[in-house]
Amino acid sequence: MREVLLWLLECPSVTGAEQRLCDELEARLRRLPGWEVHRTGDNLAVRRKSPDPSRPTIAFAGHLDTVPEPEGGLPVRIEGELVYGRGASDMKAGDAVMLELLERFDWEGSWAEPVFVFYAGEEGDYEENGLEDVFRELPWVLEADLAFCPEPTENRLELGCVGTSQVEITFRGKAAHAARPWLGENALTKAGELLSELHELRPLEVAVDGLTFREVLTPTMARGGTAKNVVPDAFRINVNYRFAPGKDRRDVERTFKELLRGRAEFEITDFAPSGPVNLNNPLLERFIETVSPEVQPKQAWTDVARFAARGVAAVNFGPGIPDQAHRREEHVRLPLLEECYGKLARYLGDSRRAA
Amino acid sequence: MREVLLWLLECPSVTGAEQRLCDELEARLRRLPGWEVHRTGDNLAVRRKSPDPSRPTIAFAGHLDTVPEPEGGLPVRIEGELVYGRGASDMKAGDAVMLELLERFDWEGSWAEPVFVFYAGEEGDYEENGLEDVFRELPWVLEADLAFCPEPTENRLELGCVGTSQVEITFRGKAAHAARPWLGENALTKAGELLSELHELRPLEVAVDGLTFREVLTPTMARGGTAKNVVPDAFRINVNYRFAPGKDRRDVERTFKELLRGRAEFEITDFAPSGPVNLNNPLLERFIETVSPEVQPKQAWTDVARFAARGVAAVNFGPGIPDQAHRREEHVRLPLLEECYGKLARYLGDSRRAA
Numbered sequence: 001m002r003e004v005l006l007w008l009l010e011c012p013s014v015t016g017a018e019q020r021l022c023d024e025l026e027a028r029l030r031r032l033p034g035w036e037v038h039r040t041g042d043n044l045a046v047r048r049k050s051p052d053p054s055r056p057t058i059a060f061a062g063h064l065d066t067v068p069e070p071e072g073g074l075p076v077r078i079e080g081e082l083v084y085g086r087g088a089s090d091m092k093a094g095d096a097v098m099l100e101l102l103e104r105f106d107w108e109g110s111w112a113e114p115v116f117v118f119y120a121g122e123e124g125d126y127e128e129n130g131l132e133d134v135f136r137e138l139p140w141v142l143e144a145d146l147a148f149c150p151e152p153t154e155n156r157l158e159l160g161c162v163g164t165s166q167v168e169i170t171f172r173g174k175a176a177h178a179a180r181p182w183l184g185e186n187a188l189t190k191a192g193e194l195l196s197e198l199h200e201l202r203p204l205e206v207a208v209d210g211l212t213f214r215e216v217l218t219p220t221m222a223r224g225g226t227a228k229n230v231v232p233d234a235f236r237i238n239v240n241y242r243f244a245p246g247k248d249r250r251d252v253e254r255t256f257k258e259l260l261r262g263r264a265e266f267e268i269t270d271f272a273p274s275g276p277v278n279l280n281n282p283l284l285e286r287f288i289e290t291v292s293p294e295v296q297p298k299q300a301w302t303d304v305a306r307f308a309a310r311g312v313a314a315v316n317f318g319p320g321i322p323d324q325a326h327r328r329e330e331h332v333r334l335p336l337l338e339e340c341y342g343k344l345a346r347y348l349g350d351s352r353r354a355a
Numbered sequence: 356m357r358e359v360l361l362w363l364l365e366c367p368s369v370t371g372a373e374q375r376l377c378d379e380l381e382a383r384l385r386r387l388p389g390w391e392v393h394r395t396g397d398n399l400a401v402r403r404k405s406p407d408p409s410r411p412t413i414a415f416a417g418h419l420d421t422v423p424e425p426e427g428g429l430p431v432r433i434e435g436e437l438v439y440g441r442g443a444s445d446m447k448a449g450d451a452v453m454l455e456l457l458e459r460f461d462w463e464g465s466w467a468e469p470v471f472v473f474y475a476g477e478e479g480d481y482e483e484n485g486l487e488d489v490f491r492e493l494p495w496v497l498e499a500d501l502a503f504c505p506e507p508t509e510n511r512l513e514l515g516c517v518g519t520s521q522v523e524i525t526f527r528g529k530a531a532h533a534a535r536p537w538l539g540e541n542a543l544t545k546a547g548e549l550l551s552e553l554h555e556l557r558p559l560e561v562a563v564d565g566l567t568f569r570e571v572l573t574p575t576m577a578r579g580g581t582a583k584n585v586v587p588d589a590f591r592i593n594v595n596y597r598f599a600p601g602k603d604r605r606d607v608e609r610t611f612k613e614l615l616r617g618r619a620e621f622e623i624t625d626f627a628p629s630g631p632v633n634l635n636n637p638l639l640e641r642f643i644e645t646v647s648p649e650v651q652p653k654q655a656w657t658d659v660a661r662f663a664a665r666g667v668a669a670v671n672f673g674p675g676i677p678d679q680a681h682r683r684e685e686h687v688r689l690p691l692l693e694e695c696y697g698k699l700a701r702y703l704g705d706s707r708r709a710a
Binding site (some may be wrong): 162164178182222228231242300301 | 517519521532533534535536537541543544546547548549550551552553554558571573574575576577578579580581582583584585586587590592593595597625654655656
């Protein structure tokens with residue numbers, strides 16, 4: 001497992017520059033007998049050459065790309081049981097477990113039919129995510145009965161995912177010379193009341209299928225004004241709204257209408273749907289029974305929501321350490337990879353047949 | 356007077372491109388017998404070749420530059436008694452009256468010794484104002500006993516001028532991922548309370564020598580945040596503070612300390628002093644008695660404060676229409692130029708000697 005992880009880490013794959021890693025991985029996979037390798041862009045989807053149609057299908061989807069290295073670099077190195085490198089936790093550790101399952105696991109003896117997706121562009125813009133290319137070009141991936149996204153969860157099963165929306169709020173005023181501000185209307189100070197309200201706002205806890213998600217409204221960026229001596233006629237605030245599973249775009253609109261009460265305009269500039277909890281999925285029930293009785297809500301947005309939007313139940317379960325994602329000294333603990341592999345192998349090799 | 360104004364308007368002189376107008380004006384002035392023309396940069400200072408040292412000196416200072424023409428241009432044209440063109444009111448009308456006084460007025464018969472300054476760079480940065488070059492290179496200009504700045508006042512005598520300061524306020528927070536904002540501290544929402552307070556603030560009326568100035572605190576620009584999914588760790592607001600004559604930099608500091616009460620940091624990024632009212636200046640008293648019994652406070656900042664900072668009493672009195680300054684269809688009324696010239700001629704030609 002250590003070698004697989006190091007092999008992945010040694011080949012940089014910052015978002016937009018995944019081609020080399022994808023090439024090397026493709027070559028490696030094509031050398032394996034019994035597997036069918038499909039490529040679209042810098043994304044790979046892999047299934048067995050002779051799948052057993054009677055088995056339920058389990059998909060694993062891991063992104064190959066990482067955020068850039070920090071200034072000064074982040075050399076790949078081992079210190080005891082820690083492995084350092086960009087992507088060590090987010091999420092080449094997960095990719096390594098997937099590759100190990102692909103190369104070493106005895107799929108003949110499993111009850112499940114596997115599909116592996118390695119894709120590009122997860123850390124970049126919402127629209128440029130390689131998983132969407134896979135869904136479009138290789139739609140058989142969407143026939144899976146359950147998908148695992150081995151994003152860093154430190155081997156905890158995280159269910160659902162909050163949706164996230166970017167909303168631009170615009171306060172309007174009337175320009176005037178700053179020597180005579182009473183002739184204008186200050187769009188910036190008009191926003192004071194709303195900002196004060198948001199300052200007092202606490203996360204709203206929402207229970208979904210027994211899991212507690214936290215809904216938050218966070219102003220993240222703001223800009224206004226045209227010159228230092230002019231009363232600003234517009235002030236714009238970007239608010240990031242994270243909402244619980246079960247809510248959709250209309251709920252976002254309603255939330256902002258109620259929040260603003262006509263005091264400002266708003267526009268939803270970005271919307272990523274929430275992902276359902278899927279506790280009623282029999283293959284997920286089986287995973288919970290077999291290896292992971294504890295479940296947690298996913299407070300961040302991940303690509304499980306993309307699967308959900310296409311009707312595929314998906315969960316987050318991976319060996320990376322969440323706090324290490326994007327860190328200057330990003331690392332992962334090797335025993336977490338072993339544990340992750342062990343749990344998945346136990347699940348997939350369980351003698352019972354899926355319901 | 357109309358020809359003089361048209362002559363000035365026909366030669367564009369946007370800030371930074373005053374050279375051609377300055378060249379043409381210099382050539383015109385050098386053709387006049389009896390006058391001494393001094394040039395530094397694109398600034399001119401003119402005095403009589405044989406001044407009478409027993410007379411008090413009156414300076415006139417008019418800027419040659421204008422703001423740029425609006426999109427689509429602003430052709431020079433006459434419509435009845437209106438003259439259109441960039442700078443018509445701000446302040447080539449004032450320059451025209453100065454030029455008329457220089458070329459036509461009978462200075463031999465006056466009680467006053469005149470100095471005329473035509474300068475560049477008034478509409479640009481505070482630091483690049485040509486008047487400062489004149490003060491440095493031709494310091495005899497500062498021997499004036501009273502200076503008139505014929506900025507647009509529609510022939511009203513405007514005394515003093517408010518000071519103006521730009522102050523950058525910085526709220527500090529702690530960055531965190533917007534999915535877990537409770538791990539950070541939002542610098543943007545922290546500013547809500549202050550913005551609400553400033554929204555309620557009314558101009559503070561301050562009486563100086565019987566004139567009422569309005570002190571105002573106007574947030575004009577704001578920016579904050581580094582990414583749409585990150586709790587902002589800093590939020591900056593530029594506040595333009597206009598303060599009454601008599602206050603200085605220490606007063607600005609005190610005002611912001613009291614306003615912020617430790618809630619945010621602040622830095623004075625620009626400071627232009629206020630200008631005193633000078634009601635006790637005998638030459639000004641004489642002007643008030645002779646031609647302008649009504650006086651008004653100057654709510655905007657003008658170069659009278661530069662004279663004041665060098666110990667020269669200065670006032671605003673000019674034929675331009677204040678509301679026309681920088682307007683898309685900037686114009687001036689010709690009778691205002693005649694009236695302005697008439698009032699100044701009456702003042703300067705008055706048979707009494709100055710006190």
